[in-house]
Amino acid sequence: MSDGGSIVDVAVIGGGPAGIAAAIAARKEGARKVVVYERDWEAGGILQQCIHPGFGLHMFGEELTGPEYMDRYLKQAKEAGVEFALNTMVFQMDPPNETDDGRRSASFWVMNPNTGIERVRAKSVVLAMGCRERPAGALGIAGTRPAGVYTAGTAQRFVNMEGLMPGKKVVIMGTGDIGLIMARRMVLEGAEVVAVFEIMPWVSGLRRNIAQCLDDFGIPYYLEHSVRELHGRDRLEGISVVQIGKDRKPIDGTERFIGCDTLLLAVGLIPENELSRMAGIELEASTNGPAVNELLQTSAECVFAAGNVVVVYDLVDFVSEAGERAGSSAALYALGKLGKGPREFAVETTPNIRVVSPQKLCGARDTTVFLRVAEPIEGRCKLYAEPGIFSQTLRYARPGEMNEVKIDAQKLRALPGDVKSIKIGLEAVK
Amino acid sequence: MALNEETKKFLCVSCPVGCLLKVTVRGQEVLSVEDNGCPLGVKYAQNEVVNPVRTFTSTVRVSGASLPVCPVRSRTPLPLSKVRDVTMEVAFARADAPISIGQVIIGDICGTGIDIIASRSLEKR
Numbered sequence: 001m002s003d004g005g006s007i008v009d010v011a012v013i014g015g016g017p018a019g020i021a022a023a024i025a026a027r028k029e030g031a032r033k034v035v036v037y038e039r040d041w042e043a044g045g046i047l048q049q050c051i052h053p054g055f056g057l058h059m060f061g062e063e064l065t066g067p068e069y070m071d072r073y074l075k076q077a078k079e080a081g082v083e084f085a086l087n088t089m090v091f092q093m094d095p096p097n098e099t100d101d102g103r104r105s106a107s108f109w110v111m112n113p114n115t116g117i118e119r120v121r122a123k124s125v126v127l128a129m130g131c132r133e134r135p136a137g138a139l140g141i142a143g144t145r146p147a148g149v150y151t152a153g154t155a156q157r158f159v160n161m162e163g164l165m166p167g168k169k170v171v172i173m174g175t176g177d178i179g180l181i182m183a184r185r186m187v188l189e190g191a192e193v194v195a196v197f198e199i200m201p202w203v204s205g206l207r208r209n210i211a212q213c214l215d216d217f218g219i220p221y222y223l224e225h226s227v228r229e230l231h232g233r234d235r236l237e238g239i240s241v242v243q244i245g246k247d248r249k250p251i252d253g254t255e256r257f258i259g260c261d262t263l264l265l266a267v268g269l270i271p272e273n274e275l276s277r278m279a280g281i282e283l284e285a286s287t288n289g290p291a292v293n294e295l296l297q298t299s300a301e302c303v304f305a306a307g308n309v310v311v312v313y314d315l316v317d318f319v320s321e322a323g324e325r326a327g328s329s330a331a332l333y334a335l336g337k338l339g340k341g342p343r344e345f346a347v348e349t350t351p352n353i354r355v356v357s358p359q360k361l362c363g364a365r366d367t368t369v370f371l372r373v374a375e376p377i378e379g380r381c382k383l384y385a386e387p388g389i390f391s392q393t394l395r396y397a398r399p400g401e402m403n404e405v406k407i408d409a410q411k412l413r414a415l416p417g418d419v420k421s422i423k424i425g426l427e428a429v430k
Numbered sequence: 431m432a433l434n435e436e437t438k439k440f441l442c443v444s445c446p447v448g449c450l451l452k453v454t455v456r457g458q459e460v461l462s463v464e465d466n467g468c469p470l471g472v473k474y475a476q477n478e479v480v481n482p483v484r485t486f487t488s489t490v491r492v493s494g495a496s497l498p499v500c501p502v503r504s505r506t507p508l509p510l511s512k513v514r515d516v517t518m519e520v521a522f523a524r525a526d527a528p529i530s531i532g533q534v535i536i537g538d539i540c541g542t543g544i545d546i547i548a549s550r551s552l553e554k555r
Contacts, residue, residue: 041496051501051549053485057445065487067501067550071531160489163498188488188517208448211441212484216510315446401446 009334010327011106011122012036013090013275016045017316018307019128020073020082021323022330026126027080029331034082037110037120039089043077044070045130046153047316049160052181058317069316088112093125093279096300103336104302108275123334126326127276127290127298127305131312133178134268143229148236152178152266156185165189167262171239172196173227177205177314179266184213186264194260196221199244202376204400205266206314227263228255236261269312279303284359287311293341293360294367294407296326297333304330311357311370314402318370325367339364342413350425352377354399361422363412369405373397373426380429385422387415397426433457440478444470451475483507487549488520490535495527495552502535503549508542515540527554 010026012019015038026034036043047055050066057063060072077084093108106125111117133151150158150166156178158164170186172179175198183193196214201224203210214221222241228250229240243254271289273281282299284291289310290298296306306326307319332338341362347369349356354374361367369385377397384391385405389412397403405424412422433456440451445468452464453475463475477483485507489499508516516539525535529552536546 048550051487051489051503053487053503054446063445063485065501065503065549068503068531071550160501161497161499163489163491188513190521206446206448207441207450208443208446211448212443215441216484216513 006033006121007105008033008035008120008122010034010124010126010330011108011120012126012128012327013093013108014038014045014128014130014307014309015040015043015084015086016128016130016307017047017070017073017319018130018309018323018326019045019126020070020077021320022126022128022304022306022327023082024073024076024080025324025327026331026334027082029328029335031331031334034331035085035120036077036082037085037088037090039087041087043074043084043086049153049157050181051160052185055316058315059320066316073320085110085112087114090120090275093275095278095280096302104300106279106300106302108279122302124302124304124330126323126330127273127281127303127309128307128323128326129272129275129309131269131271131308133265134270136265139173139227139265139267141227141230143231143240144233146230146232146234146236148232148261149230149263150265152176152182152264155262155264156182159185159189165191166264167191167236167260169194169260170262170264171227171258171260172264172266174198174266174268175203175205175210175221176266176268177209179264180205180209180213182264182266183219184217187217187219191262193217193219194258195219197225197227197241198223199226199248199267200224202399204268206400226250230263231257236263239263269308271309271312273309276305276309281305284357286355286359287357289357291360292358293362293364294325294358295329295338295341295362295364296322296358297329297338302333304333311355313370314400318402343415344420345412346421348421348423350423350427352426353424356424361407361412363409366409367407369407369424370402371405371424371426372402373399375399377426377428381426382429383424383426385424387419387423389422393429394426435461438479440475442466442471442474443484444468444474453479455479482510484510484513486513486516486546488517490520490523490525490546492525492527492529492552494554495529496555497552500525500529500535500552501549502546504539505545505547508539508544512540512542516542516546520546527552
């Protein structure tokens with residue numbers, strides 16, 4: 001074990017899309033030593049297994065697969081002089097300390113098969129650990145515990161990177177995008193996909209994935225259905241599904257048995273914040289991610305956060321954009337050039353908004369606030385930020401698709417001094 | 431015999447927005463496209479009526495690399511009607527490391543005139 005000597009200017013934890021965009025931006029902003037810590041053997045994160053197209057329309061103006069999108073960013077990172085510590089797991093983060101000059105700096109502990117355990121000190125840190133899938137254990141399914149139950153992302157890694165097939169006759173629980181993508185993928189690899197079930201009365205993924213992943217291949221999906229029981233001793237032999245009523249409870253007597261050897265779960269993603277908790281960083285209950293402002297600065301002033309570790313996004317393009325913003329802020333902090341924002345506002349929302357990020361604004365730069373509605377609003381609705389910041393009429397708002405509120409920093413700074421909060425709301429328009 | 435006008439609905443897959451297009455057709459002629467958020471919707475509707483196309487992605491077995499499979503894609507969208515045939519041909523294809531991104535893995539797949547290309551690089555192990 002060594003107590004590492006050198007000090008990193010900007011340390012980025014996680015080598016996925018958010019972390020790599022952050023590292024590139026940090027170098028461009030003038031930070032000298034920028035290191036990305038990645039636990040896998042290569043950088044790129046989850047996109048390396050997302051071999052389907054649909055990435056990069058915003059960033060590159062063309063539709064790329066996940067590995068192609070990452071390839072472009074990894075080339076940029078190399079050109080920008082970003083350093084990578086691969087096969088390196090950050091397993092502990094200390095609460096940031098005050099340094100001699102009254103500023104704060106960070107330290108954390110890494111583990112690597114060749115160099116063992118080391119302490120890393122950094123002038124600033126970008127948290128970019130991404131998110132994890134909600135596992136089977138979180139669902140409370142009755143019955144046996146046979147092999148053949150996987151999260152959709154695990155199955156995706158098996159099929160697309162390890163060249164292994166998880167099973168032959170598949171049921172998918174949840175209409176998250178990964179589940180829909182995997183339905184098509186399993187069919188193309190020769191499996192039979194019996195059906196997709198969704199507990200809610202609406203689809204949780206993007207509509208186009210219903211069209212191109214299910215409809216194109218004749219795979220049926222059923223809303224307001226859930227898995228109640230697993231059957232089979234060593235290997236899954238089937239599941240019992242049950243209809244869900246308007247009260248969101250199972251309707252007794254509606255159970256039916258469906259034979260299958262594989263159940264894939266696409267039932268939600270949870271930001272991965274063990275390290276943030278260790279460092280004493282304030283988390284937001286609605287997102288499960290660090291509370292941040294538009295500079296993507298957390299409650300610890302030398303720690304920044306971006307991507308799915310903050311809030312689960314729909315599109316990687318927005319993750320990359322957030323990464324850039326966090327990397328640039330972190331570099332400015334490391335260089336002693338990041339000032340306090342001119343103002344402080346809390347972002348408040350109407351009850352029909354389930355998720356909002358960031359939850360604080362300081363007026364330092366123009367930004368986008370992302371939000372997700374709790375339930376679909378089919379039909380025209382008005383999205384607004386008051387007082388007098390933003391207003392837009394939408395054709396609809398759905399939980400599967402984030403909405404964006406553009407915030408003009410000048411307008412924020414010009415608000416009367418007694419205004420301490422910005423209210424973001426959504427209401428149906430006649 | 432004169433063909434009747436018909437209204438069809440297509441969910442555009444050109445981008446993540448996923449506009450539900452209202453398309454009026456006579457036979458294979460598109461008369462109008464409504465509810466599209468951008469020009470891609472018009473092109474998508476025309477394709478859906480005449481010859482629906484999709485970008486195809488899968489994996490190909492490789493030897494000599496740190497991974498046993500390499501992700502591949504069709505360079506451009508190919509006819510949806512050919513997807514089953516293309517799937518079979520890709521399933522039996524083999525490639526050797528090193529592979530560089532964009533490299534042709536199968537040229538002119540199933541007579542479509544479209545190449546299947548590697549969507550990542552894989553070094554020789």
